[in-house]
Amino acid sequence: MAEERKGSGEGRGRGRGRGKDKREEEQSEFVDRLVGINRVAKVVKGGKNFGFAALVVVGDQKGRVGFGHGKAREVPEAIRKATDEAKKKMIRVPLREGRTLHHDGRGRHGAGKVVLRAAPPGTGVIAGGPMRAVLDVLGVQDVVAKSLGTSNPYNMVRATFDALKNQSSPRSVASKRGLKVQDIVGRRADGASEAGMADAAN
Helix, strand or coil, X not given: CHHHHHHHHHHHHHHHHHHHHHHHHHHHCCEEEEXXXXXXXXXXXXXXXXXXXXXXEEECCCCEEEEEEEEECCHHHHHHHHHHHHHHCCEECCCECCCECCCCEEEXXXXXXXXXXXXXXXXXXXXXXHHHXXXXXXXXXXXXXXXXXXXXXHHHHHHHHHHHHCCCCHHHHHHHHCCCHHHHHHHHHHHHHHHHHHHHHC
């Protein structure tokens, strides 16, 4: 009897270990970037209560990305809250060949305006500040991005997400129009070749 209880206890221990390993694997698949952290103050009767506000972006570098912000009295706790919120609000963005965007896009939020352009292989991520952090965790390898408005990181991140939400893949466009994916991709290739011929003529 004692041996049976011992064996069942080991089984339960192994089960708990597997659950913990699974949670660790889920956490390890995401990459997070700290975009900005600010010290905030709340004025009270006895003086001021200081805290910290953190802005974090999280992604799996395979087409999923999210952002969140958190406030706390300590920096690590604020970052943890922001990271948890970012994981809850992740969106999926279709990527072309797993390295760049399918088409150019524009995003706006408040005074923040951004432009994202697809780029050929070898271009790299040409972006700065909060936009670069978002594109890195998203998994984009070739893209050209430009911010035309405010430099406020919160508005820049939200404007970048607005541009990413408008991205569509040839498969989704083909299903909406009742066409084949080859028709959409073929038209895009023809348009690119015509644009190249026009540039060469100029």
